[in-house]
Amino acid sequence: MNPYPLTQRSTILFMTHLATSSLTYGTLKVYLAAIIRAHIEAGFTSSICDDLLLHFTMQGIKRHHGVPNRVKLPITIALMRMLKNTVANHPTICDHDKAMLWSAFTLAFFGFLRVSEFVAPTSMTFDPQRTLLTADITCNTDLVIALKASKTDPFRRGCNIIIAPSQSSVCAVQAYQAYKALHSSVAHLPAFQFANSNFLTRQAVSNHIRDLLTRASVPDVNRYTTHSFRSGAATTAADANLPDWLIKALGRWRSDAYQTYIRTPPSIIRSVPGHLSLALP
Known part of the structure; x- marks a missing residue:
């Protein structure tokens, strides 16, 4: 044929x-x-x-x-705190890589980033027009990320993402400053590199997430993926009662698709009867 x-x-x-x-x-x-x-x-x-x-x-x-029932789980702020402790106490990861991974995780979470927006395609190669480079990140009081391209930006108009200090133990600004103190950065290279000069990739992020969550005794580790930071940020934002329009803007969603990522916390579900009973006729 x-x-x-x-x-x-x-x-x-x-x-x-x-x-x-x-x-x-x-x-x-x-x-x-x-x-x-x-x-x-x-x-x-x-x-x-x-x-x-x-x-x-x-x-x-x-x-x-049939339709596979493999709902991926979000990495919420509670899991981020757990990840921080697990990374810090990991017995085989060097200090440089600990700082790099934690910075990448916090950047992905607070920036509502897709994994393709902060990693390189392979550990040795990258496209400077599509990869987040060191030159694309400015860190003063805030973190400013110059995103050159993304899934919802096919014409590469680009946008700036501003991440302010969180004033808590989980802070993207503090994490990036700690990473930069240990890393000899080069402006035209990817922002996140291991101590052996390999670039951070999607597969590396996935492997480290599952290893760290396993060490933290988190169940169903296979249901956490590189996208769990983005969905976890949306879930945490909803739990913090941020308005829908703001969540949509933070994640740069053009439609209401972000609502499929949000996992409604049980505390909100349990509060519904009380709210309904107080409703005015």
């Missing part, structure tokens, strides 16, 4: 073949979008995107696989 031009039969066969693997339905949709994009870039025009039988096939695959 010739891969291109795409036909209804070849596309359906390919998707049903993938459906027998361990890939999720969401991944299958990404694969389908990729082959259609390659088809168009090869100069072919086709209505395969609108094919009704392909649509029904994908719906059947979705129903057969």
